[in-house]
C-alpha cells in the first residue's frame with residue numbers, strides 16, 4: 001500500500017496543476033493559491049504596506065473604527081475560524097474586542113506554513129485566546145476546526161482581505177454555500193469584499209511603482225524552478241495587471257517577452273511572444289451585491305460597514 005505524507009501529496013498536486021495549467025490549449029493559467037510559498041507570503045505582507053495597496057488599510061480602518069459594534073454582533077461566539085489568515089495583523093483587533101467578553105479558540109487556516117507561523121507569533125500574546133492553526137485548504141480546515149467546537153460555542157468564520165475575490169463569481173458562491181453547510185444556523189461569517197472603484201486607483205494597487213507585486217507574481221515561476229525543477233528564465237516574463245470590465249476583475253498575468261520553451265522535469269512548454277499565463281483574479285463588487293449573495297448562499301447579511309476612503313465593505317453574514 002502506498003501511503004503519501006501530506007507534503008508529498010502537496011508537491012504532487014502542485015506538479016499536476018502546473019502541468020495541466022501550462023499544457024492546456026488556449027489561455028495558460030496557474031491557480032493563485034500557489035503564489036503563497038514562504039517567499040510569496042513575505043512579499044504579500046510587503047504588498048499590504050505599499051502606498052498603492054489601499055485595501056488592507058481600508059479593512060484595518062473598518063475593524064478599528066467599528067470594533068465595538070462588530071464585537072457586539074459577534075459577542076456570543078466562542079470559536080473564531082479564519083480562512084487564509086495571512087499574518088493575522090488585522091485579526092488582532094477583532095480578537096481583542098471579543099476576548100473582553102469571554103475566552104475563545106482561534107483557528108487560523110492557511111495553505112502557507114510561513115503565514116501560519118507568522119500569524120501564531122503575531123497573536124500568541126492575546127489573553128483568553130487559545131490558538132489552534134491548521135495548515136491546509138479553506139474547507140478542509142474549516143471542517144477540522146468546527147469538529148472541535150465545544151458544546152454551547154457558536155462559530156464565527158472570518159474571510160478577510162477580499163480573498164473571496166480570487167474566485168470567479170460562480171465559484172465564490174459555491175464556496176460560500178459549502179461554508180454555510182459546514183456551520184450551524186446562527187453561526188456567522190465576516191466577509192471582506194473590495195468594491196468597484198476608478199481604475200486610476202485600482203490598477204496601481206496591483207502594479208506598484210516599486211515592483212513588489214511584480215516580484216510576488218514572478219515568484220510563482222521561481223517556485224516552479226525551486227520545487228519542480230523548472231528552468232524558467234524570470235527576466236523573460238513581465239508582470240501585467242489589467243482590468244477585465246466584463247467580469248469586473250483585475251487580472252494578473254505573466255507575459256512571455258519572446259517565443260521560448262521552458263522545461264519542467266521531462267515536460268516542455270512553449271510560450272509564444274506576448275502569450276500570457278493568467279495567475280490571479282481579484283473580482284470587485286458593488287456595495288449591494290454582498291446582501292444578495294448572502295441570500296443566495298444560505299445567509300442573511302445583518303450588517304455592512306463601508307470604508308469611504310478606499311471603497312471596501314465588511315459584511316456580516318448570519319447562517320439561516
Ligand SMILES: C[S@@+](CC[C@H](N)C(=O)[O-])C[C@H]1O[C@@H](n2cnc3c(N)ncnc32)[C@H](O)[C@@H]1O
Nearest residue numbers: 033036084085086110111112115137138160161
Ligand atoms: C489575499 S491573502 C489575504 C491574507 C489576509 N487574510 C489579509 O486579509 O491580509 C490570502 C491568504 O490566503 C491563503 N490562501 C490562499 N489560498 C488558500 C487556500 N485555498 N486554502 C487556504 N489558504 C489559502 C494565502 O496563503 C494567503 O495568506
